Amino acid sequence: MSTLSHDPNCLFCKIIAGQIPSKKVYEDAELLVFNDIQPWAPVHFLMVPKLHIPSMAQLQPEHAELVGRMMVLAPQLAAQEGCRPYPEGGFRLIANTGDDGGQEVQHLHFHVIGGPRPWRKG
Template identity: 70%
Template structure:
């Protein structure tokens, strides 16, 4: 499934360039163009799923693979090792959840923590 009006679908199709860090048959991972942390990657399923609110049990294998891949990509892209280092995974869902692009994506954030006050 592909949405011709979705910016992430256009990136997946190669119509819009991205700084790709990983790709397989089911997902694409690229650097965020407006990073919120020193490491800020976006993990995007290639199949258009509007948000976490639309996932089904059939999506469990894909989401599981994405979660397993995230630590490897975080480390490979500059996140310091656990436990002193680490990373944050974030999925925004819907307008009130802060979702700006309505194509399911997982943010991988690491390095200095801009979300930490002080």
């Protein structure tokens, strides 16, 4: 599978293009971060690269800087959105990959989930 700049049939590409509304948490030239429409916890947002990368399985060396930025940004946005600081607080970072991994939208994204419990999920 190749990496496209945009897939007109992709839900997240439509959100990035502004065709579908979202509640933005953060945006820059390469990333869009928005709240999940079916949150599992008090804090639940998605980090999505604007470049259409179908999944973790399609990451290439040229994506390392982008994914690294996402990893550095995740704890900053988690704190901004209400997660308590580490170690008492914290958050979960999830990237479902492929059908067996539970991926529902074929566009690389990270779920950042946190906040006061009880919201435990598998």
